[in-house]
Amino acid sequence: MRRALATVFAVVVAVTLAAGCDSPSKGPARYSPSPSPAMSSAPAPSAYPSAQTPAPALPERPAKLKSGAKGAVVLELQQRLTELGYWIDKADGRFGGTTQQAVYALQKAAGIGRDGTVGPATWKALDQGVRPEPRSRAGDLVEIDLKRQLLLLVEDGRVAQIFNTSTGSNEYYEQEGETFLADTPRGRFTVSRQIDGWRDAPLGLLWRPKYFNGGIAVHGAPSVPPYPASHGCARVSVAAMNWLWSHDAIPLKSRVWVY
DSSP, X not given: OHHHHHHHHHXXXXXXXXXXXXXXXXXXXXXXXSOOTTTTTSOOOTTOGGGTSOOXXXXXXXXXXOTTOBSHHHHHHHHHHHHHTBOOSOOSSBOOHHHHHHHHHHHHHHTSOOSSOBOHHHHHHXXXXXXXXXXXXXXXXXXXXXXXXXXXXXXXXXXXXXXXXXXXOOOEEEETTEEEEOOOOOEEEEOOEEOSSEEEETTEEEEEEEEEETTEEEEEESOOOSSOOBSSSEEEEHHHHHHHHHTTOSOTTOEEEEO
16 A cells, blocks of 8 residues: 555656656747736746847848948948948948948958949958958058059058058050159158148149158049059048048158058
8 A cells, every 4th residue: 555655656746847847849838828827927938038039130131232322231331341440431321432442442352343332242251351461460551452452551460441542553644745654663661741732743633642652642532443543643532531641540751561
């Protein structure tokens, strides 16, 4: 009789314990949709936070994002560009000129088509965190990469800011009856003079130029295409040049390495 009672008692205990355990392989359906009054005020189980706090939806990426677009997806683009060091004026959700310049720079660094629009290849480069590496591994200087047409601000051996630039077209041009080659010579130079304003030079207007090799300068220009187009200078956008001046990013005696 005692053995039978012990057996019954063991079965009752086992059933009670099983009813109080929650299987890790089961979801919220384990919980009764009609809880008892004693359970009605209990908080939602912390084991299932996703049922209470769904992840925020990311903006849908269009097949092609281009200048003139605006909205959350543009803001996402601008924030990621800024995070990677591609300079834009500000992240405001509007795809304007400085955002396009940053897209050009990213596309150059990634070695993909330089059309200034954001499609699958450009989004992939953003997601992968593509950014150029400096040639110099110490100190502060400006690097001008002629092959990729990028201007890099290097601080203590790391790239701090990345700009789209347009250097010498390597085409011949005529000036006062003489023929010259529109090239940007390679080498290591120093910023020797600067002009805070427009410089009405024989070959055109230069905005706030910083000269590093005779008459060759880093300067602002209304047009900065994603390919070599200048007479020898390194063009950046007018907005970028204003930022460089306001942050004293290329002061006199700055080192400039053109390669």
